[in-house]
Amino acid sequence: MMIRRLFIFCLVLPSSVACLPWMAVTAETSGPMGKTNSGVLIDGSELAATGDGYSFYHSRERRYGSMALTNLVTDVAKTVAAAYPGSVLQVGDMSGKGGGRITGHSSHRTGQDVDLAFFVRNPQKSDTRDYLLALHDPYGVTVKDGHAAYFDYEKNWAVVEALLTSDKAQVQWIFVSKGLKARLLAYGLASGRDIDVLNRAASILHQPKDSAIHNDHFHVRIFCPPVETAPACVQGKPVWPWVNNPRKHSQSAVSDDRLYAMATEDL
Numbered sequence: 691m692m693i694r695r696l697f698i699f700c701l702v703l704p705s706s707v708a709c710l711p712w713m714a715v716t717a718e719t720s721g722p723m724g725k726t727n728s729g730v731l732i733d734g735s736e737l738a739a740t741g742d743g744y745s746f747y748h749s750r751e752r753r754y755g756s757m758a759l760t761n762l763v764t765d766v767a768k769t770v771a772a773a774y775p776g777s778v779l780q781v782g783d784m785s786g787k788g789g790g791r792i793t794g795h796s797s798h799r800t801g802q803d804v805d806l807a808f809f810v811r812n813p814q815k816s817d818t819r820d821y822l823l824a825l826h827d828p829y830g831v832t833v834k835d836g837h838a839a840y841f842d843y844e845k846n847w848a849v850v851e852a853l854l855t856s857d858k859a860q861v862q863w864i865f866v867s868k869g870l871k872a873r874l875l876a877y878g879l880a881s882g883r884d885i886d887v888l889n890r891a892a893s894i895l896h897q898p899k900d901s902a903i904h905n906d907h908f909h910v911r912i913f914c915p916p917v918e919t920a921p922a923c924v925q926g927k928p929v930w931p932w933v934n935n936p937r938k939h940s941q942s943a944v945s946d947d948r949l950y951a952m953a954t955e956d957l
């Protein structure tokens with residue numbers, strides 16, 4: 691579906707003329723509109739509460755996203771479940787119907803954000819929901835009721851790799867704590883994973899400075915859809931060099947040397 695009309699509004703001031711683009715919101719308008727922390731989602735696509743290889747861990751109506759995001763989640767869940775039969779990706783909040791503000795989040799407003807729980811393993815099993823959203827230390831350890839469990843680097847790397855290689859959407863950020871990022875990169879390097887994916891992950895995996903450190907789940911954000919399908923989506927920085935996105939802003943990728951430094955950083 692397309693935005694039907696694009697208007698230019700101009701304010702005539704005594705000393706100048708200021709013009710702003712504005713979209714007519716019609717029945718054919720869809721997708722993200724505005725910024726991820728202040729916009730809305732027009733005619734979002736709704737994911738079922740459970741599907742092939744995934745399940746939402748909250749029973750609340752925050753299962754709406756842009757078409758690209760819902761396609762990405764289902765694609766990643768299928769990819770990981772194919773590699774690890776029986777795995778169930780635990781999905782958290784996306785956006786509410788129509789987008790806009792939802793409690794507990796400053797973003798998640800335009801159908802471009804989704805939370806994904808970590809895969810956690812204890813000595814008996816992996817994927818356990820017993821440790822859902824458990825806080826991990828920088829070494830990937832979490833303790834509950836006196837029992838330790840561990841960040842499952844293999845499966846969590848599979849999630850990151852699936853996110854970065856899916857053709858359904860392009861990922862801008864995966865928020866995760868600094869310690870878990872370093873160890874994920876170290877895991878990927880030690881296990882001979884694709885170096886291009888590792889280099890991109892070194893940029894995209896990120897501990898945010900202005901919110902929680904994300905040592906209990908991944909927060910994934912995708913780029914705005916193409917301008918033709920969502921002209922009102924406002925793209926935030928950065929746009930990575932490998933991303934085919936004509937919107938403004940760009941930032942250098944992490945170099946090989948920096949990747950190795952990150953993965954071996956003394957935390």
Ligand SMILES: [Zn+2]
Binds near residue numbers: 909
């Ligand atoms: Zn989030």
